[in-house]
Amino acid sequence: MRQRSALFTILAVVAALLAAAGAVQARSPVFDVDKEFYPYYPSLIKWNKSTVPFNAPEVCGSCHEQQFNEWNGSVHSLAFRDPIYQGELNKAVKAVGHSISRQCEGCHSPVGVVTGEIKGPGFQGLSSMAMAGVSCDVCHSISGVTHWQTPSHEPENGSFILTPGVETANGQVLVKRGPFKPSPECGGGFHQCEESDLHLRADLCASCHQVYHYDAHFPIEATYLEWKHGPYAQKSILCQDCHMVDLDTFKRSADQFVIPDRKEYRHYFNGANFLLTYLAAGAAKKAGDEELARNLMRQYEMAIQRLKMAADLEVTPVYRSGRLAELKVRVKNIRAGHNLPTSLTNVRQMWLEITARDEQGTVLMTSGTLNPDGSLPAEARAFTSDGMGSDFHFAIDPWVVTAFSKHETIPPKGWKDVHYGIQVPEGVGRITVEAKLRFRQADQKVAEALLGAVPKDIDLEQIYGIKSVPPLPVVDMVVKQETVKTAP
Numbered sequence: 001m002r003q004r005s006a007l008f009t010i011l012a013v014v015a016a017l018l019a020a021a022g023a024v025q026a027r028s029p030v031f032d033v034d035k036e037f038y039p040y041y042p043s044l045i046k047w048n049k050s051t052v053p054f055n056a057p058e059v060c061g062s063c064h065e066q067q068f069n070e071w072n073g074s075v076h077s078l079a080f081r082d083p084i085y086q087g088e089l090n091k092a093v094k095a096v097g098h099s100i101s102r103q104c105e106g107c108h109s110p111v112g113v114v115t116g117e118i119k120g121p122g123f124q125g126l127s128s129m130a131m132a133g134v135s136c137d138v139c140h141s142i143s144g145v146t147h148w149q150t151p152s153h154e155p156e157n158g159s160f161i162l163t164p165g166v167e168t169a170n171g172q173v174l175v176k177r178g179p180f181k182p183s184p185e186c187g188g189g190f191h192q193c194e195e196s197d198l199h200l201r202a203d204l205c206a207s208c209h210q211v212y213h214y215d216a217h218f219p220i221e222a223t224y225l226e227w228k229h230g231p232y233a234q235k236s237i238l239c240q241d242c243h244m245v246d247l248d249t250f251k252r253s254a255d256q257f258v259i260p261d262r263k264e265y266r267h268y269f270n271g272a273n274f275l276l277t278y279l280a281a282g283a284a285k286k287a288g289d290e291e292l293a294r295n296l297m298r299q300y301e302m303a304i305q306r307l308k309m310a311a312d313l314e315v316t317p318v319y320r321s322g323r324l325a326e327l328k329v330r331v332k333n334i335r336a337g338h339n340l341p342t343s344l345t346n347v348r349q350m351w352l353e354i355t356a357r358d359e360q361g362t363v364l365m366t367s368g369t370l371n372p373d374g375s376l377p378a379e380a381r382a383f384t385s386d387g388m389g390s391d392f393h394f395a396i397d398p399w400v401v402t403a404f405s406k407h408e409t410i411p412p413k414g415w416k417d418v419h420y421g422i423q424v425p426e427g428v429g430r431i432t433v434e435a436k437l438r439f440r441q442a443d444q445k446v447a448e449a450l451l452g453a454v455p456k457d458i459d460l461e462q463i464y465g466i467k468s469v470p471p472l473p474v475v476d477m478v479v480k481q482e483t484v485k486t487a488p
Contacts, residue, residue: 031151031217040113042099042214043106044150044159044207047114048143052165052172054111056129060136063188070267071136073295075276079133080109081123082276084442086458087450088398090121096399100214106158107208110138114162122455134208134269137164140176143196145203152217155206155224165191180262202227205239211344216390216402223342230412232257232337242337243269247305254309254335272341272348274303275441275473283464307475310336311410313435315482324424324486329354329435331383332415339409341384341439346396346404349443350477351382352418353436358428365422368436374444374471381418383408396446424486431486437478447472 035041057077061068071077079085085108092100101120105113112118112130123131143163147155165174174191179200182193198204202224211221219225227233235257242250244265252258281296312334318326329352333340341348353368368380376382385408387401388394395401410416424431441447448469451460460466 033151034149037146037149040102040106042103042157043113044146044157045106045110045114046146046161048161048163049114050165050167050172052167052174054115054129054135054137054141054164055174057132057135057137058128063190064136067267068136069295071269073277073280073292073299074267074269075271075273075299076134076269077132078276078280079107080105080112080131081133081280082108083279083454083458083460083464084276084447084450086121086455087453090455091397091450091453092399093120095397096214100399103157103214107134107211109133110158110162111135122457124457137176138162139199139204140178141165142198142204143175143177144198145207147203147206152212152219154219155203155210156212156217156219157210157214158207160204160207200238200240202233202238202240209239209343211398213402214399218402220387220398220401221343221345223338226338226342226409226411230337232412237337239337240265243271247302247309250306251309251335254337268299268302270299270302270306272303272307272343272439273441274300274307274475277303278473279464279466282466286463286465304475307439307477310334310340311437311477313437313478313480315433315435315480315484317484317488318419319488322487324422324431324484327354327356327420327422327433327484329418329420330415331410331418331437333410333412337412339411341409344398345385345407345409346387346401347442347446348439349376349382349384349441350437350439351376351380351384353380353438354420354433356420356422356431356433358425358431364424364428364431365420367420368438370474376443383410383416385409428486431484433482433484435478435480435482436476438474439477440472440474442472444469444472 033041038044057068057071089101089104098120102113105118109118109130112126117126117130141162141164142160144161146159146161150156150159163175165172175194176191177194177196177199179196181195186193206224209223210219210225212219227239236259237253237257241253241260244267245260246266249260249264253260277296277299281293281300284293284296312332314330316328317324318328341350351368355363356365357363371377385404386394386406387396388403388405389400390402451469454460
């Protein structure tokens with residue numbers, strides 16, 4: 001009887017385990033994809049398809065000259081033509097297949113994707129509309145977002161709706177949307193104007209400034225969420241309040257949490273990508289377009305100044321047993337409304353370079369100086385991320401990265417402390433410390449690999465005058481010099 005009871009118990013346990021296993025197998029996927037709802041997947045763009053055309057930026061510029069000139073030369077205008085992006089895209093297509101290209105192109109040239117013009121990397125056969133990247137008609141045709149319906153239920157990979165106009169019984173009607181109530185004469189008979197509350201929210205930017213892995217939906221770039229989970233969102237300072245204004249207004253927005261006046265907004269869309277505008281300025285000069293070259297160099301200088309305004313350093317001595325034992329360097333994010341750095345944080349590089357000298361100038365300690373080949377030393381204190389793939393091994397390619405093994409970026413209004421041990425010889429009474437916070441777009445080898453992978457129809461020498469990849473420029477965001485006593 002006892003044996004039968006024990007047998008029944010074992011069978012009941014086995015049945016329970018099998019039922020649990022069945023329940024696990026029947027569980028819904030974490031990232032459920034509705035490909036009927038998102039016909040351009042892995043891009044999450046939706047298009048209210050009609051015969052209403054998209055208009056090239058030059059068409060918009062005929063009435064909106066100031067806005068066109070501000071946009072022309074911005075990173076939005078260069079989003080598709082960026083040679084580093086094209087190299088990355090070409091590598092991705094070769095590694096994973098053509099379908100991944102839609103995820104990238106959906107934000108780098110939304111019109112080219114929905115119209116079917118863009119079928120992969122390169123420029124061959126494309127119209128000026130497809131080449132225009134994030135153009136006027138992209139942002140002002142957005143009629144809504146689908147952030148909650150995405151596989152991650154967050155903004156990702158272009159989760160917006162394009163509606164450039166509507167078809168009526170009397171023909172096509174172009175509709176353009178903006179953040180303010182339109183005047184009666186708005187559109188000049190060419191298009192209708194609609195006030196859009198979405199254009200007064202950061203959700204407008206979120207769709208493309210949240211880049212997720214094309215299949216695993218891991219946030220490779222999380223700029224929007226960094227902002228949303230920080231103090232700037234709490235104070236109602238939006239992306240537009242820092243990136244669509246001049247430098248003085250940006251500084252005021254960041255320091256005082258003051259929302260700009262309507263007249264202070266500009267179509268600069270300026271950020272940290274100074275390398276792209278510098279390369280494009282060289283291409284414009286080579287093509288003989290001096291006005292565009294000047295626009296691009298203004299964008300370049302603005303990006304450099306923004307980087308120099310974003311952070312600060314504090315150097316503090318640490319004493320033990322009456323002698324200087326450590327130098328503490330506090331790196332502060334004082335004006336970036338998102339983490340510092342942001343975007344592809346496993347590619348961008350921000351690090352500390354520090355040197356300590358005695359009264360005679362002899363170097364006592366140094367860290368963070370670039371190697372002769374342009375690479376960052378392994379021991380440098382960097383504020384970046386390390387990506388890893390599904391096998392939990394190091395990875396840098398966006399189509400491989402599905403997690404971070406290290407994430408050292410600095411949140412808005414936050415800081416990180418770095419400690420450097422130092423041994424000071426007897427007889428030295430004070431030392432001079434120079435600390436630099438340095439930034440560049442990518443590791444030298446990474447940049448060389450990406451520029452070396454551009455499609456064949458993009459001739460770097462012919463377009464940019466580049467025969468080989470020069471050393472990538474480095475911006476010193478902050479430089480601090482302090483004299484420190486070796487005894488308290």
